Amino acid sequence: MALRLYNTMSSRIEEFHPLRDNEVRMYACGPTVYDYGHIGNFRTFVAVDLLYRYFRQSGYGVRYVMNITDVDDKIIRNAARDGVSVQQYTARYEKAFVEDAAMINIEPPKLVRATENIPQMAEFVSRLVEKRLAYRADDGSYYFRIAKFPEYGKLSKKDFKGMLDGARVDVDEYDKDSARDFALWKAAKPDEASWDTPIGAGRPGWHLECSVMSMQELGESFDLHAGGEDLVFPHHENEIAQSESLTGKPFAHFWFHARFLLVEGEKMSKSSGNFFTLRDLVLKGHKPSSIRYLLTSVPYRNQLNFTFDGLKQAAVSVERLRNFRLRLSAGNFPAGATPEMQSLASETVDRMRAALDDDLNTAQAQGAIFEMVRQSNAAFDTDGIKQDDVAPLLAALAKFDEIFAVLDDDDGPKMKRVFEWASGEGREKDISNELHEAIQSGAQSDADIEEKIAQMKAARAARDFKASDVLRAELAEAGIIVEITKDGIRWRRK
RNA sequence: GGCGCGGUACCCAAGUGGUAAGGGAGAGGUCUGCAAAACCUUUAUGCGUCGGUUCGAUUCCGACCCGCGCCUCCA
The missing domain is CATH 3.40.50.620 (HUPs)
Known part of the structure; x- marks a missing residue:
């Protein structure tokens, strides 16, 4: 087509x-x-x-x-x-x-x-x-x-x-x-x-x-x-x-x-107070991936109403996709393949491409990927995903991300650069608490986090839930979300 | 005034002449030591208003109301 x-x-x-x-x-x-x-x-x-x-x-x-x-x-x-x-x-x-x-x-x-x-x-x-x-x-x-x-x-x-x-x-x-x-x-x-x-x-x-x-x-x-x-x-x-x-x-x-966008329902203009540079938004603590996602969520020929509520919704949507990929990448699966998952993956790619072929209908392409995410997650919960299903599902996700480019989590370092720029420009007062927090979560090195996770595992092996919870709370404080699953402990940055 | 686009649930937003994708939010539930994640159920007899065409319209036509864009080196 x-x-x-x-x-x-x-x-x-x-x-x-x-x-x-x-x-x-x-x-x-x-x-x-x-x-x-x-x-x-x-x-x-x-x-x-x-x-x-x-x-x-x-x-x-x-x-x-x-x-x-x-x-x-x-x-x-x-x-x-x-x-x-x-x-x-x-x-x-x-x-x-x-x-x-x-x-x-x-x-x-x-x-x-x-x-x-x-x-x-x-x-x-x-x-x-x-x-x-x-x-x-x-x-x-x-x-x-x-x-x-x-x-x-x-x-x-x-x-x-x-x-x-x-x-x-x-x-x-x-x-x-x-x-x-x-x-x-x-x-x-x-x-x-x-x-x-x-x-x-x-x-x-x-x-x-x-x-x-x-x-x-x-x-x-x-x-x-x-x-x-x-x-x-x-x-x-x-x-x-x-x-x-x-x-x-x-x-x-x-x-x-x-088409032009609207900001909070109005034409963007400096006099309306709804004029934002990309850097303004990051200074307010919004992730670049949220911004990109929101910008792509409405087909380019439709008017897009860019709002802070929409930015929050976009952030959650991106997180859902990232969680799904993490779950697929980190999970343990029984050997074999299921026809349902195989065809789900290929149908999803077909649907995405059909949507994009139709004058770049990005909203519909996103709908297709979320449909796959939901069905896969449901299958996951009932062991309906086998080892050989993982690659095609990940491939469909990758195909999506070749276009939308929001899955890789490099928001932390990017936000840090904006933070440093603002500091260098003497614009400290424009740096929001949210940005400070986001930077903090990026400040922890993977090794430090893995070290704490290892301690958590040890505590849990000893059924010392109290100690484990303390560690989890410490990490949460630093902007790291820890998830305990049947396949082990997973973590990600907030 | 000329030309053009749009009005879909609490919010964002697809879509089709045959009875409404998806995301977010809310409510209830499942799982779990607790969280988190995830899943399930639920939230538009309705798609700006009024007419018309049709067996049947949210989808086609007309009128009207509302919002928006270009016509001024603003993407």
């Missing part, structure tokens, strides 16, 4: 087939590195990550490129405010972005930077000018002539026909032939970062970098272009206009857009 994806261009769900056999070339609009990434940014990046992972699981080789916008108005303004160069300013936020992405298990794409492709962008503009698709304004800026691209608006389904004849030109836009013409290149201004190029001194407009870098990395036509829903217009529309009018070829074949 083939993957079916919603394509913004056609407004329909279509079967996905790469242009070249077995190779997917995809490009995602990445962050403008002027601040720490917020949870909304990461919803989009996680959605694209899921798609990337699913392409790979489906057997494709994938070339996945993401841009870093490291020059724009905000960056120039903030760098000037801080009295540092644009490069100095963006370096720390690009680093933060990479760290944050790793924290929620986003597989790294190839990153390309706007400022490292300035000559190519200038070259692109001059080719547009040669073809009379762009023009130079009096101040040295360059604009794309929208009237030259009749298909303008085809992605966002906007009709500009009435506006293309220049009848209603804003008085402010004195330099432009038509109000809708967009800037390709902005002429240098005093005290602003600029680059000397054959088309003059200045800096690129926002849309240019994505056309230039995507084509450079992936070719004039490639498979899929992704981003947040707000980018449909004008950003992606403009990319299409400048790219297709220049090459005469279709630009991206699939357009993939993730």
Whole structure:
């Protein structure tokens, strides 16, 4: 069964087939590195990550490129405010972005930077000018002539026909032939970062970098272009206009857009007080795995209401999955295999893949895995799982985690890094008690814990439950949960 | 105003022209020295409201109400 994806261009769900056999070339609009990434940014990046992972699981080789916008108005303004160069300013936020992405298990794409492709962008503009698709304004800026691209608006389904004849030109836009013409290149201004190029001194407009870098990395036509829903217009529309009018070829074949999320039922905004960076959430004591899980629990085209209650629920759900894996890995099973468990495992994989094939229906894929967990746990309780059933069940779980990436418990070390970062930034006051506790549980080394567990075992062998309970309480205090089962003692971090 | 999306149990959230996945939470129970984990039972005759089509609609159509998005370099 083939993957079916919603394509913004056609407004329909279509079967996905790469242009070249077995190779997917995809490009995602990445962050403008002027601040720490917020949870909304990461919803989009996680959605694209899921798609990337699913392409790979489906057997494709994938070339996945993401841009870093490291020059724009905000960056120039903030760098000037801080009295540092644009490069100095963006370096720390690009680093933060990479760290944050790793924290929620986003597989790294190839990153390309706007400022490292300035000559190519200038070259692109001059080719547009040669073809009379762009023009130079009096101040040295360059604009794309929208009237030259009749298909303008085809992605966002906007009709500009009435506006293309220049009848209603804003008085402010004195330099432009038509109000809708967009800037390709902005002429240098005093005290602003600029680059000397054959088309003059200045800096690129926002849309240019994505056309230039995507084509450079992936070719004039490639498979899929992704981003947040707000980018449909004008950003992606403009990319299409400048790219297709220049090459005469279709630009991206699939357009993939993730819907915005709500935070506590409202649009996220700084003024509403519901604006959170990823680091803010970790400082509040939430695990990266909970955040990732919550972000993946609603299909990417639906509005996701990101709430703290939801974060807690996500944490419990992840714990349930981790407990299940631990139980399978650590248990003793009778020899043999059962047909029921064998088929349960394979049906679960089929159901997950069918769900993901259906425009990445992550909620349904999660439903499938939980169904398997429940049935397996029930079988477990009645010795219905045999030795040879374990591997297929674990394999199904692994298949799930290749996409969702929440099972491995490395939350402790990750949270510790955020803790250290906040301390280094002098933000101790933002560190919650919950984060302190979480760090504590990660502070115990495995060896220390195993030592205590061994003592517990000895005490229990002597039927000294009192001593055993004291040890268990000590470990609980340190954030370690101990479980006594018929197969022995198991432990995990809270 | 133009274009588009959604309203499903206490919360989150799938889904289908034939009678409601899954997760969380609550209640009761099983297991257990006690915990924890796990399992079982239970919680929507109901899927925004009102009409229509149909043997039958939550699912299709229409109207209305509510929420949300884009149309302003915010993912």
